[in-house]
Structures are given as C-alpha cells and as structure tokens.
Amino acid sequence: MLRSPFLLTVAAVVLGLVGLTQLNTPVMQVLSFATPTPTATATPLPTNTLTATPTRTQTPTRTPTLTLSATATATFSPTANRKATRQARATQTAAAPTATLTPTATHTPLPVARSARVPILMYHHVGDLPPDADALRKSLTVSSERFNEQMKFLAEQGYTTIHLAELVNHLQTGAPLPEKPVILTFDDGYDDAYFNVFPTLKDFGFKGTFFIIGAPTDYGSPGYMRWEQILELYENGMEIGAHALTHRYNLGQFRASIQDSEIIKGNQLMVDHLPNWTPLFSYPSGSYNQYTLGLLKQLGYIAAVTTKQGALQTSQAPLELRRIRIRGEWNTSQFLYWFNYWSSRP
Numbered sequence: 225m226l227r228s229p230f231l232l233t234v235a236a237v238v239l240g241l242v243g244l245t246q247l248n249t250p251v252m253q254v255l256s257f258a259t260p261t262p263t264a265t266a267t268p269l270p271t272n273t274l275t276a277t278p279t280r281t282q283t284p285t286r287t288p289t290l291t292l293s294a295t296a297t298a299t300f301s302p303t304a305n306r307k308a309t310r311q312a313r314a315t316q317t318a319a320a321p322t323a324t325l326t327p328t329a330t331h332t333p334l335p336v337a338r339s340a341r342v343p344i345l346m347y348h349h350v351g352d353l354p355p356d357a358d359a360l361r362k363s364l365t366v367s368s369e370r371f372n373e374q375m376k377f378l379a380e381q382g383y384t385t386i387h388l389a390e391l392v393n394h395l396q397t398g399a400p401l402p403e404k405p406v407i408l409t410f411d412d413g414y415d416d417a418y419f420n421v422f423p424t425l426k427d428f429g430f431k432g433t434f435f436i437i438g439a440p441t442d443y444g445s446p447g448y449m450r451w452e453q454i455l456e457l458y459e460n461g462m463e464i465g466a467h468a469l470t471h472r473y474n475l476g477q478f479r480a481s482i483q484d485s486e487i488i489k490g491n492q493l494m495v496d497h498l499p500n501w502t503p504l505f506s507y508p509s510g511s512y513n514q515y516t517l518g519l520l521k522q523l524g525y526i527a528a529v530t531t532k533q534g535a536l537q538t539s540q541a542p543l544e545l546r547r548i549r550i551r552g553e554w555n556t557s558q559f560l561y562w563f564n565y566w567s568s569r570p
C-alpha cells in the first residue's frame with residue numbers, strides 16, 4: 225500500500241526505470257549483433273558458413289556472415305568438438321534438418337574432386353599365434369618380429385604415418401600431406417594392439433588407427449582391449465574408430481534395423497567413452513551397401529575403410545577408402561612386393 229503522494233512518485237520513477245532497462249536489453253542485443261567483428265567477415269572458405277550454421281540459433285537478426293571461423297577449421301580435426309562437428313556435418317550433408325535414417329542413394333558431389341595415393345595398411349592381430357590357430361587366424365596374425373621389420377621398412381623408406389582425418393581433410397580442402405604418407409589401421413580392438421602394436425609404434429614415432437568392436441570391449445571379453453587401454457591409445461595420439469557393435473553381421477547383406485542397431489549402438493559406446501571423438505568406421509568383413517553409407521553420413525562419419533584392395537583414395541568416396549591387407553604368412557620380401565604392388569595401383 226502506498227501511503228503518500230511522495231511514495232507514489234518514487235514508485236512511479238522506479239517502475240519507469242525498470243521498464244526502460246527491459247526495453248534496452250533487446251536493443252543492445254540487436255546493436256551488438258549488427259556489429260560484426262573483423263575476423264567474422266574474413267573467413268575465406270565457402271564451407272565456413274555451412275559449418276557454423278548450428279551455432280546461429282539465438283536470434284533471427286544475426287546474418288549468416290556472423291559465423292565462428294574456429295568451427296570451420298575444426299571440422300576435420302580429431303580434437304574438434306564432437307557435437308559441433310556432427311551438427312555441422314548433418315547440416316552440410318542432409319537435406320532435412322531432422323536426421324532420419326532413410327539412406328541417401330548417392331554421394332553429394334563435392335565442389336573439387338581430388339584424389340591421393342595413400343596406402344592404408346590393414347592389420348588384425350600382431351603377436352604370437354595361439355597353439356590351436358587355424359588358417360584364418362594365421363593369415364590375420366603378423367608376428368611382433370615381422371611387424372617390427374615392416375615398421376622399420378616404412379621408416380627407412382621415408383614414410384610418414386598420418387591419420388584418416390588428415391587424409392580426408394586433404395581430399396576435401398587440399399591441405400598438404402607429408403611426401404610419403406601411409407596410414408596404419410588395426411581392426412577388431414584385440415588386446416595385442418595395446419601390448420604389441422602400441423609400444424612398437426611409439427618406438428618409431430608412428431601413429432595408428434584402431435577400430436573397436438563395441439560389445440566385446442564393453443563386456444570386457446578376454447582378448448579385447450578395455451576402455452582404459454583404448455583411452456590411453458587415444459590420449460597418446462592414436463586415432464580410434466568404430467567397427468560395429470558385435471561384428472556378427474555383414475552389414476551390406478542385412479536389413480535396415482540390423483544395421484541401425486549395429487552402427488548406432490556401436491557409435492554410442494564410442495561417444496560415451498572417448499571425449500570429442502571423431503567418427504570413423506571400418507566395415508566388418510568389408511561389407512556395406514547404400515543404406516550403410518547413408519546411415520554413416522547422417523551420423524556424421526567423416527571416413528570409413530573397406531577391404532577393397534588399393535591405395536588411390538578420392539574425395540568423392542571418403543566412406544569407401546581402400547586398404548592393403550597385410551597377411552600373416554608373408555615374409556618380409558613378400559610384404560615389400562605386395563606393399564609396392566598395391567601402393568602403385570588404383
């Protein structure tokens with residue numbers, strides 16, 4: 225209750241000030257948005273406006289040029305903020321804002337087609353064979369001694385190991401690669417990757433890419449790396465990719481619901497355990513179809529490796545990168561022969 229004209233006046237003044245302050249807030253916002261910083265307008269790449277789109281959510285008065293240049297360069301970086309990267313990719317690639325699981329039948333053509341001859345070596349086990357090893361296991365297992373010889377060959381020949389993210393960045397932006405780039409991939413997430421591969425790579429100053437099968441890792445199945453070990457690889461400069469949830473299905477031969485389960489659940493485990501994870505994929509047994517490609521694209525995957533033999537990688541097909549399978553039964557001269565053979569072919 226107001227008991228005097230004086231108090232009434234004071235109250236009126238106070239109310240007036242409050243009203244002005246409230247009015248001022250949007251005015252100030254509009255003013256600040258209308259003043260772009262010099263760095264915002266200097267972003268040169270055409271992709272910048274696309275990648276930064278998800279950050280423009282606060283107000284319709286912002287213009288597309290008021291974007292963050294930092295998110296543009298973060299797109300292909302392994303240390304990029306995962307959420308921003310995935311949102312940005314979804315915006316770049318998907319026509320619909322909602323990420324439906326309908327596969328896109330074709331790749332969207334990129335502005336500049338680019339190719340690069342980069343051998344991506346495919347390993348599975350590195351270490352000793354179990355006593356009961358069958359022919360498949362023998363073929364999938366390279367002994368520690370042979371593996372060491374192979375790394376020595378690459379080092380002596382002047383090869384530099386790079387990450388898949390670097391290759392894709394090169395294919396899509398033209399960012400330079402070292403003169404003789406090579407990528408080392410290790411499928412399935414066996415614990416010999418941690419005990420045998422990791423120390424050898426460190427000795428040579430090399431980096432590798434390790435593809436993890438979600439379920440056996442998460443269950444702590446014997447013979448598979450645990451999340452702590454995978455995290456240690458990751459924090460020591462190794463690249464980590466997904467290799468489906470169970471690896472039981474040749475994805476290209478199965479219906480959408482199976483593929484959804486294998487890929488989306490496997491993806492979630494990686495997101496849950498690896499901070500700022502960049503989505504990379506290896507097709508179990510090399511099997512995929514158009515639905516698989518569409519799903520990976522919509523989930524923001526930047527690269528996926530196949531079992532197609534070859535070393536010529538193209539910007540049109542970053543989700544269909546070729547590899548060179550390294551066989552356990554090869555001696556060193558066979559390794560050299562086949563490495564050179566496939567490295568020089570499409």
Ligand SMILES: [Zn+2]
Nearest residue numbers: 411412508509
């Ligand atoms: Zn596999």
